[in-house]
Amino acid sequence: MLARTCLALALAAAVALPALADDAKKSPTPKELLAKAAPTEWRTPDPQNLVYMDLPQGRVIIELAQDWTPAHAANIRTLIREHYFDGTQVIRVQDNFVTQWGDADGDDKKKAKSIGTAKETLTPEFTRKGGKAYPFTKLDDGDVYAPEVGFSDGFPVARDPKAGEAWIAHCYGTVGVARDTGAETGNGSSLYAIIGQAPRNLDRNLAVAGKVIKGMEFLSAYPRGGEPMGFYDKPEQRVTIKSVRIAADVPEAERTPIQVLRTDSKTFAAVVDAKRNRRDDFYTRPAGKIDLCNISVPVRDPSKK
Amino acid sequence: MLARTCLALALAAAVALPALADDAKKSPTPKELLAKAAPTEWRTPDPQNLVYMDLPQGRVIIELAQDWTPAHAANIRTLIREHYFDGTQVIRVQDNFVTQWGDADGDDKKKAKSIGTAKETLTPEFTRKGGKAYPFTKLDDGDVYAPEVGFSDGFPVARDPKAGEAWIAHCYGTVGVARDTGAETGNGSSLYAIIGQAPRNLDRNLAVAGKVIKGMEFLSAYPRGGEPMGFYDKPEQRVTIKSVRIAADVPEAERTPIQVLRTDSKTFAAVVDAKRNRRDDFYTRPAGKIDLCNISVPVRDPSKK
Incomplete structure (x- = not known):
């Protein structure tokens, strides 16, 4: 049983975007995206x-x-x-x-x-x-x-x-x-x-x-x-x-520790896109578009990262 | 002197939109437009x-x-x-x-x-x-x-x-x-x-x-x-x-007396246009456009009209 599980995991790891029945349709959350942001994607004003x-x-x-x-x-x-x-x-x-x-x-x-x-x-x-x-x-x-x-x-x-x-x-x-x-x-x-x-x-x-x-x-x-x-x-x-x-x-x-996500970063683009095309258990009809002023630029407290 | 003034007034009254140097460039205010709205342009919900x-x-x-x-x-x-x-x-x-x-x-x-x-x-x-x-x-x-x-x-x-x-x-x-x-x-x-x-x-x-x-x-x-x-x-x-x-x-x-300006009325169209193209002593560069959600539909207390 264990071996088969390991094999399944190994196969899954080889696929860039594993097609998981429901999850495949869900957009990532900003939290998930920000957790993966590279340190260089954050700037200190x-x-x-x-x-x-x-x-x-x-x-x-x-x-x-x-x-x-x-x-x-x-x-x-x-x-x-x-x-x-x-x-x-x-x-x-x-x-x-x-x-x-x-x-x-x-x-x-x-x-x-x-x-x-x-x-x-x-x-x-x-x-x-x-x-x-x-x-x-x-x-x-x-x-x-x-x-x-x-x-x-x-x-x-x-x-x-x-x-x-x-x-x-x-x-x-x-x-x-x-x-x-x-x-x-x-x-x-x-x-x-x-x-x-x-x-x-x-x-x-x-x-x-x-x-x-x-x-x-x-x-x-x-x-x-x-x-x-x-x-x-x-x-x-x-x-x-x-x-x-x-x-x-x-x-x-x-001072109050604060960093702002770079708006020229890949993670910012992904956060914007996840909101533009939000699809999850609640949002079943993604807007497909987003207005400039509907976009918040993420900030974080780097002392809590 | 009085006669000349009266003549000037009479001539002005014959012109639909008298070209008053500065005022000609100014957009009307919502207040001015609403004051002239016909009673039928207001609806009682x-x-x-x-x-x-x-x-x-x-x-x-x-x-x-x-x-x-x-x-x-x-x-x-x-x-x-x-x-x-x-x-x-x-x-x-x-x-x-x-x-x-x-x-x-x-x-x-x-x-x-x-x-x-x-x-x-x-x-x-x-x-x-x-x-x-x-x-x-x-x-x-x-x-x-x-x-x-x-x-x-x-x-x-x-x-x-x-x-x-x-x-x-x-x-x-x-x-x-x-x-x-x-x-x-x-x-x-x-x-x-x-x-x-x-x-x-x-x-x-x-x-x-x-x-x-x-x-x-x-x-x-x-x-x-x-x-x-x-x-x-x-x-x-x-x-x-x-x-x-x-x-x-x-x-x-x-009850609270309240009426809403009809959104299919000429006055509503004029109010929207005055905001879209607002130009006065303060706003010198009219936006020229207006977003749906930037438009407030005027309401009034008919007991105070």
Whole structure:
């Protein structure tokens, strides 16, 4: 009996994809795929690009889009290092749209907190035009809003090759730079995170500062504000931000270990495909397609791997 | 001076769309368009299809998709009328996915609340095949997931004309019927609402019970659950539902007045187009396209019109 089992196993091992009646039809789970990822498929974000925003509910980690909006990233670092954000608040939560934070008195010049040495206005960085090449892993599923979409170093990107323009898409978790009506009025002192259906009509109209890679569940669950655009009508509803720091400024032992799956890796492609064609005991009709903003880029705590 | 002004006004009134330098480039706001809607462009949902779910935070109103999933609507009405849901709870909130409610002990046969005369299993109504015609206002912007999309009596609908199938899309606010692995195991005793990026891969795998037309901001803002699929790990995190009723069973004077803009109306088409091509002091680059799930169907309180 044992011998026969061993023979069966030996034969099975010689087959690349053993046809197991039911399992053959099942797509692998992200967990299964990630467990097999090579160490080189994970990247450790540059701590100069990682923002720790500590809220009473927990830590939010944002990766700044240094290669896409460098002037905004620089101004945000200045604001953070001069402790501008410490004690500012979550001032707006508009359902199915954004959670926004900053100085509640920011629009009142007499009361507004000083932005210190940070710049008051910035040249818009709404799209990236021509110039330097950037990594791009194309998603072949199509897109309603742009001629091409894909990922670039973890960011969901849309582009128009004919116009020679590319931009980070406003997907769930994308962090943007709030501004007034003038295109140059956004300076990073007020930021927002997308908490609903991707409002892609914001694309190319605002600068994207980066994306939340951990802690979205804190930003998305605050009570919605009572004013028309979701600003809190009662000041006591605002949540006060304990501190905002750049990870590089935090002693290494106190940093939150985090790695992001490379979006140009084979495992990422497999994770995307497993979701696109998910088929298991529950999902019996795979979608066959996937929207850019339906793809979450896996992160992990490397200390627990 | 007065005479000249009057003349100027008279001339302006004779022009259908006066070309006002800046304003000519601006798209109208939904508010402006809705203010001009004809009374017949608003519909009053059948109170037999309206569900009032009273939560400690406020009232959620769901319109049942009677024409799409009639067997499920009937079973849900039975459950509601036998007070099944009163005292059940919000048991799961998975970030960027769903808020689910029902009996916390529903999976434990010994402890589960009786579903009374409601049916334990139902023939799946995941898609609508051939047969009776249904209203359909096509959206010409394309879709990643389906050959055609549009609206049918207020519901976001996707369809595959070749296969002769149509289904309500899982957009923000869509209410679905939770089930176990068997396709027939959903009976309406546990429901979920979409609270994040439209998970269109659920389409055709689950029955859609209807959609939230008021009160999404309560369902979307609960703390996310600590278990892997967002189920609450601490029973005290669950929110208890005060009552669930069919509007038709509520004395007329106590009903919440509500009307929904007809999705086959000119005003709805104009509202969609104003969002698709939004251009004003803030939005200087109109998207030119709009995704099915980026469109909210306007509702109003007719007592305040």
